[in-house]
Amino acid sequence: MAVKKSLLLLLGAALLLGGALPAAAGAPYESYLYNYWGDAVPAPDAYLPDKAVTGCDLGIGSFAEPSDVAVSPAGEVYILDSGNKRIVVLDREYRLRRVLESFDNNGTKDGFQGPSGIYVDGEGLVYVADTAGKRIVVLNAEGQLQRIVDNPQSDILASGFQFLPLKVTADRAGRIYTVAQGVFEGLMQFDEQGRFIGYIGTNKVRRDYREYIWRLFSTDAQRAQGVLFVPTEFSNADADYKGFLYATNIDPNSTVPIKRLNPSGEDVLKRFGYNDVRGDLIYRTSVGPSKMIDIKFIGDGMYSALDATQNRVFTYDDEGHLLYVFGGKGNQLGTLKTPVAVEKLGGDRLVLDRGRASLVVYKPTFYGAAINEAAALHYRGEDAEALGLWRKVLQLNSNFDLAYIGIGKAYLMEKNNKAALDYFKLGSDKKSYSVAYKRYRREMMKEHFGTVLTAAASAAALLAALKLAATWRGRRGRDREANLH
Amino acid sequence: MKQTYIKFPLHLIFHPFDAFWDLKADNRGRLGVAFSALALTALAMVLQKQYAGFLVNNFDPRYMNSLMDILAVVAPFFLWCVANWAVTTLMEGEGKFKEIILASGYSLVPIFLIYLPMIAASRFMVQEETSFYYLFNSIAVAWFLLLLFIGNMTVHQYSVVKTVATMALSVVVMGIIVFLGALVLSMLQQLADFFVNMYRELIYRT
Helix, strand or coil: CHHHHHHHHHHHHHHHHHHHCCCCCCCCCCCEEECCCCCEEECCCCEEEEEEEEHHHHCCCCCCCCCEEEECCCCCEEEEEHHHCEEEEECCCCCEEEEECEEEECCEEEECCCEEEEEECCCCCEEEEECCCCEEEEECCCCCEEEEEECCCCCCCCCCCCCCEEEEEECCCCCEEEEECCCCCCEEEECCCCCEEEEECCCCCCCCHHHHHHHHCCCHHHHHHCCCCCCCCEEEEEECCCCCEEEEECCCCCCCCEEEECCCCCECCCCCCCCCCCCCCCCCCCCCCCCEEEEEEEECCEEEEEECCCCEEEEECCCCCEEEEEECECCCECEECCEEEEEEECCEEEEEECCCCEEEEEEECHHHHHHHHHHHHHHCCCHHHHHHHHHHHHHHCCCCHHHHHHHHHHHHHCCCHHHHHHHHHHCCCHHHHHHHHHHHHHHHHHHHHHHHHHHHHHHHHHHHHHHHHHHHHHHHHHHHHCCCC | CHHHHHHHHHHHHHCHHHHHHHHHHCCCCCHHHHHHHHHHHHHHHHHHHHHCCCCCCCCCHHHCCHHHHHHHHHHHHHHHHHHHHHHHHHCCCCCCHHHHHHHHHHHCHHHHHHHHHHHHHHCCCCHHHHHHHHHHHHHHHHHHHHHHHHHHHHHHCCCHHHHHHHHHHHHHHHHHHHHHHHHHHHHHHHHHHHHHHHHHHHHHCC
């Protein structure tokens, strides 16, 4: 009896403890997606935190207020350690490669005075926005000075204009785009010689009707004292391989905080998803909507944006469908305190956390990697190859609408219209459903046209015959009554 | 049977001035027809949410509640009849309550006559053709409103302006009825609460 009792106790304890043990390495944040109805639905983790790289780990003293990070095509990670006025370069495995503290400026030793933005272009040139130095410094991969862009001259700049670049990016042609402090006309654009060309992509001012009516009734003096309505500034920009600029702004009420600017400055971002490309759709009013402070073009149409409200990274595909969300507020590995920049190195995503002076490395899970690959294949038009991947994604997350749409598109390519219809319905994609239905309907009509027409013709013939018979019989009856027979 | 249930309502929707007068003067309307029309309209609303084609169906199936859909047709109908009767009685309308129900019920005929086939047709539509779905449904509603207007005018023997005025007033009165109803309900609730609390106080007194 006593043995039985102790066994039972043991079993109970095992059950209790078993429940308390960590099941698997989970993320310290909750992953989710927004569905067709705009609800946040749970999703598997697409990215999991792998490690955090700090200055102490590298043995160079902790980072002080790091403000930006960039990755070179060779896979080197450039961390802009603003407080220490240096650039820390890491290799692919996040080990220290070198530290850039100064450069040779025409024979004199020069350093950064207060840098806040860094970018590395396709040829490995390093662009540093030295805000306090009022200049953009361009170095080559070895840290030798290439040129300095400062003191822009133009008729459209006000006299006494202070050039305070915050963030910088460059396209393949070597044109430099910078987000400058106090400049609300758009991004400042410089040609390859460093001459100021003009502004690109001005944000629009939205009319506030309440303010408008209020102003109608106020005196000139009151109007002069009122707030100025100027466009919001961009917060960051990233050039893609085609020379289009992905730019973010932090206008709190904008439904288009992420823009893709073409060379003439128009927003050409595709927003074909059923929800706005604006990060969180559901938020508490006290916290406010997502505030996008950095953007990174991933490749194959995908881009990741960093939200400073909830410290999350939102990744979208080229058509504006949300792919996955990771990150969050907190002090654990993987959650962020004050994130300032997002980058990618191979499949990894890097987020620079200024608050904890560390670079957090996220690695894709099986689920995340499958989404990345499938979205890339879809972007290249290889839907048939993406089919198997979307199926894998669906096995892990049956709430992922985009996977249903992806499978539907693959079937549509194969002219399997009936199957495509079902999948588009599951993915709530009305536009594609309509296309598939049009084809399916034509197919059905072609197939059954003969049958239907034969049936209709024979029915008509039968009816006519019956009617004829009836009139004939009636006439004969009448004739008989009239004794004509 | 066929005459009252099918032929007359169909005649009415195409010749409303004559038919509404026949309905009033010759006593040709039947409450059974009016309530059948109401039931069919409610059915059309329920079926529309459930069976309209994917491209035109923007209803979240998780919130499907057919009882509420039926109530959303039936309750406003009777509310309208009561409000209209209340207003027209004060404004020298000649219609009796039964005639108001008849006129309103018969006016609903085009709604389900168009809605029901459109539900079936919408399942065979592509995106470009869905505008026809919306067009026909709008026609149904416009037709219903026109019939309601003519019915009201004929039943009460009003001029056009007076009909418009009474109809607008009826809508206002509908709001007032709902407001008073909610008020009474909340008062009764508080009253009940009061007595329940008093009872509790008494039994806990020692």
